[in-house]
Amino acid sequence: MNGWTGNILRINLNDRTYKKESFDEEFALKWVGGRGFALKILWDELKPGIDPLGPENKLIVAVGPIAGIPAPNTGKTVVAAKSPLTGGYGDGNLGTRVTEQMRRAGYDVIIIEGKADKPTYIYIEDEKVEFLPADEVWGKGTYETHEWLYKKYGKGVGILSIGPGGENLNLYAMVRSLEGRAGGRPGIGAVMGSKKIKAIVVKGTKPIPVADPEGMRKLGLEDLRKVQQIDKETGWSLQGTTGVLAWCNEVAALPVRNMRKTHHPDAWKIDGERLNAARVATYGCPNCTMRCGITILDHEGRKSELDYENIGMLGSNLEIFELDQVASLNYLCDDYGLDTISAGGTLAFYADAIDHGAIQGDFKFGDAEKAKELLRLAAFREGKLGHLLADGSLRMAKQIGHGAEAYAMQVKGLEISAYNCKFIPGMALAFGTSPIGAHHKESWVITFEINQTPRDSYGPEKAAKVIELQRIRGGLFEFIVACRFPWIELGWDVKNYALYFNKITGLNWTVEDFWHVADRIYALMKFFWLREFPAWNRTMDYPPKVWFDPTNADPEGPIAGKVLELDKYDRLLDYYYEQRGWDKRGIPTKRKAEELGLIEEAREVEKIAKLE
Ligand code: PTT
Numbered sequence: 001m002n003g004w005t006g007n008i009l010r011i012n013l014n015d016r017t018y019k020k021e022s023f024d025e026e027f028a029l030k031w032v033g034g035r036g037f038a039l040k041i042l043w044d045e046l047k048p049g050i051d052p053l054g055p056e057n058k059l060i061v062a063v064g065p066i067a068g069i070p071a072p073n074t075g076k077t078v079v080a081a082k083s084p085l086t087g088g089y090g091d092g093n094l095g096t097r098v099t100e101q102m103r104r105a106g107y108d109v110i111i112i113e114g115k116a117d118k119p120t121y122i123y124i125e126d127e128k129v130e131f132l133p134a135d136e137v138w139g140k141g142t143y144e145t146h147e148w149l150y151k152k153y154g155k156g157v158g159i160l161s162i163g164p165g166g167e168n169l170n171l172y173a174m175v176r177s178l179e180g181r182a183g184g185r186p187g188i189g190a191v192m193g194s195k196k197i198k199a200i201v202v203k204g205t206k207p208i209p210v211a212d213p214e215g216m217r218k219l220g221l222e223d224l225r226k227v228q229q230i231d232k233e234t235g236w237s238l239q240g241t242t243g244v245l246a247w248c249n250e251v252a253a254l255p256v257r258n259m260r261k262t263h264h265p266d267a268w269k270i271d272g273e274r275l276n277a278a279r280v281a282t283y284g285c286p287n288c289t290m291r292c293g294i295t296i297l298d299h300e301g302r303k304s305e306l307d308y309e310n311i312g313m314l315g316s317n318l319e320i321f322e323l324d325q326v327a328s329l330n331y332l333c334d335d336y337g338l339d340t341i342s343a344g345g346t347l348a349f350y351a352d353a354i355d356h357g358a359i360q361g362d363f364k365f366g367d368a369e370k371a372k373e374l375l376r377l378a379a380f381r382e383g384k385l386g387h388l389l390a391d392g393s394l395r396m397a398k399q400i401g402h403g404a405e406a407y408a409m410q411v412k413g414l415e416i417s418a419y420n421c422k423f424i425p426g427m428a429l430a431f432g433t434s435p436i437g438a439h440h441k442e443s444w445v446i447t448f449e450i451n452q453t454p455r456d457s458y459g460p461e462k463a464a465k466v467i468e469l470q471r472i473r474g475g476l477f478e479f480i481v482a483c484r485f486p487w488i489e490l491g492w493d494v495k496n497y498a499l500y501f502n503k504i505t506g507l508n509w510t511v512e513d514f515w516h517v518a519d520r521i522y523a524l525m526k527f528f529w530l531r532e533f534p535a536w537n538r539t540m541d542y543p544p545k546v547w548f549d550p551t552n553a554d555p556e557g558p559i560a561g562k563v564l565e566l567d568k569y570d571r572l573l574d575y576y577y578e579q580r581g582w583d584k585r586g587i588p589t590k591r592k593a594e595e596l597g598l599i600e601e602a603r604e605v606e607k608i609a610k611l612e
Pocket residue numbers: 076091092093094095096174180181182183184185186241285305306307308309310333334337338339340341441477478481482483484485
């Protein structure tokens with residue numbers, strides 16, 4: 001079977017055993033890799049209702065056929081588990097040397113089950129797996145942990161690690177790698193921490209199986225050069241993802257003050273131009289010729305790599321407009337291993353709740369020093385406030401009451417990333433239907449919507465565009481496992497990925513085949529949610545209430561007086577469900593499940609809910 005190693009490494013922490021298992025071609029073709037593999041394994045192996053932070057949950061590390069092959073931006077890996085933040089399926093995607101090392105070690109998937117009895121790190125080298133003590137770095141930040149491991153194993157190994165956030169079961173703790181890479185927003189770092197695993201180190205020495213190695217090598221290297229050339233011509237990586245900040249401010253889509261506001265006169269102080277001017281280094285993922293990790297010195301003089309989401313959520317959303325202070329908050333999130341989006345969203349919610357008298361406290365928007373202290377409390381779960389903050393905005397809102405839930409800016413428990421959609425219906429739908437909770441990664445429809453459609457329309461074309469992007473972003477790039485930026489930022493045609501896929505596997509797929517796999521994955525993710533939440537209803541695909549509240553409309557600016565309309569959003573959601581072949585509850589129909597080859601899965605779902 002070319003294109004896949006065909007192997008899964010299963011590690012059991014309860015008795016410190018491991019074994020190599022194989023998967024067959026049917027599994028490979030049906031789920032392809034990355035998110036597809038992770039989801040299917042979690043579906044098959046997790047009992048519904050298990051505690052995500054208990055030993056029954058499984059941590060999955062998965063790559064896909066293109067991962068690690070020299071070709072545009074193939075240094076990404078998926079980390080997944082049942083999410084402790086949302087209770088549903090959770091995953092994330094990060095740049096790491098683990099991608100290539102894991103395939104060279106001979107694995108497409110690593111499953112980690114059970115729980116270690118003391119702080120441990122796992123060292124994997126080809127067939128060998130070692131369980132080693134991590135006491136020396138338990139309690140330490142990710143930067144120190146990585147240095148400690150590099151000293152032992154050299155810089156070339158792949159490392160995934162957690163910080164104090166994951167150790168202390170902060171529900172939005174992430175997995176970290178390299179200088180500034182982080183993945184697994186829905187608390188995948190907390191799952192790793194619950195298993196007492198500080199780090200996973202991987203080294204491999206074998207070739208990656210490719211059907212046409214010479215053809216792929218030639219094509220891959222040529223295309224890496226072409227992508228580099230396009231990046232040079234367009235200048236995209238000068239500002240990278242942060243180029244969008246000024247635009248968001250201009251079109252009233254910036255998160256400001258817990259998303260109460262959509263723009264701010266000081267936004268220019270933290271925009272992509274300012275960031276590029278302050279750059280002291282550029283970081284990036286392996287196999288990338290358009291490196292986008294713009295790195296500056298933070299307020300304390302440490303190197304901190306910033307992307308748009310980091311600045312939007314830790315900067316404008318907290319009304320902090322000093323770039324070096326935003327960089328400090330970002331550095332702390334990286335070192336503690338916390339998701340910047342949920343951390344920023346939760347802190348902003350806290351300040352808003354204080355403003356609204358729902359809770360007492362001395363944190364105000366704009367207070368960077370206090371924000372640093374709060375991040376520490378959240379990472380270490382210090383005191384009552386630390387516990388509240390560590391649980392994310394939805395749980396915090398439920399605990400403090402006073403109607404605060406309406407302005408906890410989240411969907412399904414996951415904080416909304418840095419796009420304020422109080423009057424952007426299509427992007428609100430993208431957040432609402434994102435299958436891991438509110439994440440822009442699934443469907444970033446906002447630029448299409450604002451630049452190419454009437455902003456106030458709720459027509460079926462918007463639902464269609466959300467689905468089209470979900471197939472590419474949440475589907476293709478998550479199961480083939482590659483960074484989507486060459487496509488989205490430089491216009492690199494998705495058809496190229498069919499070329500790579502066929503050279504690697506020896507198959508003859510078209511992009512249509514990719515979309516079919518993507519739809520299968522989306523349908524199974526929905527079944528996963530339904531199995532965990534049998535009382536599922538369509539309101540779980542709604543964005544926060546406050547976006548429908550006329551009293552929350554902007555008093556001035558481009559969208560003055562405008563908010564989303566619930567009846568129209570509902571119609572848009574219907575269009576979305578109809579186009580996906582899902583019923584009015586948002587559940588795939590029996591016919592759709594059959595069409596996607598999910599007959600067994602549908603049968604299991606029918607034990608708890610009748611399918612239409
Ligand atoms: C991703 C989410 C994002 S999405 C950002 S910035 W972005 C935040 N980054 C964080 C960070 O950094 N440190 C931290 N402690 N927390 C962070 N939380 C936030 O996490 C990232 C890039 C970016 S930068 C994006 S959009 C793209 N994401 C991709 C994706 O999801 N899939 C894919 N196939 N390709 C992608 N390419 C781009 O990768 P999550 P990374 Mg991250 C410091 O994983 O859970 O999806 O959260 O991956 O290697 O850091 O690269 O404006």
